[in-house]
Amino acid sequence: MVDGKLLVEKLIAYAKDFLYLNELDEIYVKNSLLVQFKLSAPMPKTPNLDYVKEMSVPDVLFNEIKEYAIENNIAEDDLQATLFASYVFGNLTQKPSEINQTFKYLKERMGAQAACDYLYKICVMNNYIQKTAISKNIGWEYKDGDNYLEITINLSKPEKDNKDIAKLVSAPRSVDKYPPCALCQENEGYLGGYDYPPRANLRTVAISIGGENWKVQYSPYAYFEEHCIAFNTEHTPMKMGRETVSKLLDFIEIFPNYFVGSNSDLPIVGGSILNHEHFQGGKHLMPMHKAKPLYVLTAPKFPDVEICVLNWYNSAIRLSGYNKNTICELAGDIVESWKVYSDDSVGIVNSVEERHNTCTTMARYLPDGKFCVEIILRNNSTTDQYPGGVFHAHPQYHNIKKEGIGLIEAMGLYILPGRLKKQLEEISAIICREAPYKGKNEHGDPMYVHKDMIEQLMKEYPDLNDRQKADEIIRDYVNKTCVAILDNTSVFKKDEEGSISFRKFLMTCDVK
Numbered sequence: 001m002v003d004g005k006l007l008v009e010k011l012i013a014y015a016k017d018f019l020y021l022n023e024l025d026e027i028y029v030k031n032s033l034l035v036q037f038k039l040s041a042p043m044p045k046t047p048n049l050d051y052v053k054e055m056s057v058p059d060v061l062f063n064e065i066k067e068y069a070i071e072n073n074i075a076e077d078d079l080q081a082t083l084f085a086s087y088v089f090g091n092l093t094q095k096p097s098e099i100n101q102t103f104k105y106l107k108e109r110m111g112a113q114a115a116c117d118y119l120y121k122i123c124v125m126n127n128y129i130q131k132t133a134i135s136k137n138i139g140w141e142y143k144d145g146d147n148y149l150e151i152t153i154n155l156s157k158p159e160k161d162n163k164d165i166a167k168l169v170s171a172p173r174s175v176d177k178y179p180p181c182a183l184c185q186e187n188e189g190y191l192g193g194y195d196y197p198p199r200a201n202l203r204t205v206a207i208s209i210g211g212e213n214w215k216v217q218y219s220p221y222a223y224f225e226e227h228c229i230a231f232n233t234e235h236t237p238m239k240m241g242r243e244t245v246s247k248l249l250d251f252i253e254i255f256p257n258y259f260v261g262s263n264s265d266l267p268i269v270g271g272s273i274l275n276h277e278h279f280q281g282g283k284h285l286m287p288m289h290k291a292k293p294l295y296v297l298t299a300p301k302f303p304d305v306e307i308c309v310l311n312w313y314n315s316a317i318r319l320s321g322y323n324k325n326t327i328c329e330l331a332g333d334i335v336e337s338w339k340v341y342s343d344d345s346v347g348i349v350n351s352v353e354e355r356h357n358t359c360t361t362m363a364r365y366l367p368d369g370k371f372c373v374e375i376i377l378r379n380n381s382t383t384d385q386y387p388g389g390v391f392h393a394h395p396q397y398h399n400i401k402k403e404g405i406g407l408i409e410a411m412g413l414y415i416l417p418g419r420l421k422k423q424l425e426e427i428s429a430i431i432c433r434e435a436p437y438k439g440k441n442e443h444g445d446p447m448y449v450h451k452d453m454i455e456q457l458m459k460e461y462p463d464l465n466d467r468q469k470a471d472e473i474i475r476d477y478v479n480k481t482c483v484a485i486l487d488n489t490s491v492f493k494k495d496e497e498g499s500i501s502f503r504k505f506l507m508t509c510d511v512k
């Protein structure tokens with residue numbers, strides 16, 4: 001049995017050590033914990049709790065709260081217990097006003113990184129960012145010529161389908177739905193429920209970009225270092241245009257320590273949430289950020305902007321320079337020109353009535369202090385041959401990745417679904433003949449999607465009997481698939497025809 005009174009003392013000590021609990025609030029917060037724990041009085045004397053100082057994650061205390069909640073009928077099941085424990089941690093965390101005040105104070109006096117460190121640490125220590133779960137994700141790097149990819153198997157996030165995401169775009173905002181969506185500002189402090197993750201311990205900071213009120217929070221799934229999400233405080237759809245570029249540049253002026261990027265505004269080639277305008281960013285440098293120029297271009301109207309097409313899998317342009325306004329203007333020109341551009345010869349069919357063109361756009365500071373904007377040209381056309389999208393992962397790769405290729409993957413960091421961990425192990429056992437291959441031709445079998453991959457590899461390696469070698473073959477298969485998917489997303493292919501067409505498009509923006 002969990003000793004509730006001792007747990008209260010431990011939580012107070014923990015909050016003082018890690019969550020900036022002010023001495024003046026100590027008794028007040030302790031009394032509110034007693035209410036939540038259904039206790040009438042605390043321990044008469046605080047025991048020695050020095051070991052609490054040694055904690056680097058809240059897991060032990062979080063689980064104790066859950067256990068206590070079940071034992072004392074505060075929660076009926078594990079999910080209710082998780083919501084309760086998150087609520088308790090929310091109660092131990094400073095209020096948004098205090099967080100914003102301290103963030104601003106640190107930023108002004110010690111710089112953006114110090115302010116980010118403060119918020120990030122709170123979000124880890126109050127269990128919003130689930131560091132222990134994230135550390136279990138599997139990841140590796142794939143060196144591919146001049147470039148490399150980062151590939152991770154995410155064990156904490158469910159896989160989404162493009163068809164469901166497309167439905168969201170047109171879905172009317174339900175009047176009684178609360179919070180209106182997963183990104184709306186009403187999530188801060190929200191308890192959650194059976195169909196909704198706990199948000200009681202979520203904390204955000206307010207910023208102003210493009211003359212609008214936005215907020216910034218960290219991602220609980222944390223795909224990379226200090227993965228943050230910025231969202232409009234209005235529930236308004238994703239946009240991709242001149243103003244987006246301007247807002248991205250405003251963002252990096254506030255967070256010069258982070259890159260930021262916007263997914264496109266169209267299904268198939270966008271992110272998973274299209275009905276609420278948001279950006280993603282963080283401290284991590286993506287593989288595409290390190291890509292070298294394929295060729296350099298100039299724009300006579302913007303002599304102070306350096307322009308290049310990147311030696312990267314998809315169709316990416318990099319602009320850099322010290323003048324924010326000229327970068328913003330030229331990037332805006334390229335994005336807006338692309339949105340109305342068509343070139344039948346390379347299958348870019350687009351019209352104002354039915355727009356298929358859009359961009360994935362990123363901004364950051366370069367180490368020499370220049371502004372940098374990177375634009376990936378995207379198109380979401382479908383055909384009879386590719387009903388899921390011509391410039392989307394083709395069907396033969398869906399067993400590895402079928403979700404839309406949003407900005408993170410488009411820049412070379414792959415988040416593969418958690419199901420692959422077990423499935424790839426199973427395939428490895430099959431191809432080295434440790435496990436029998438039963439045909440896997442039943443549609444209900446979760447391994448059915450891998451049928452072609454298994455049969456291809458069994459044919460290629462008829463005498464394989466080494467498990468370690470089989471694991472390497474599987475990994476290589478995944479690596480090559482990730483490259484192939486990025487090639488699929490390329491609107492101008494890497495051949496001569498594609499290259500000429502790419503330059504023809506850039507000429508329309510007076511870039512040559």
Ligand SMILES: [Zn+2]
Nearest residue numbers: 181184235276
């Ligand atoms: Zn929303």
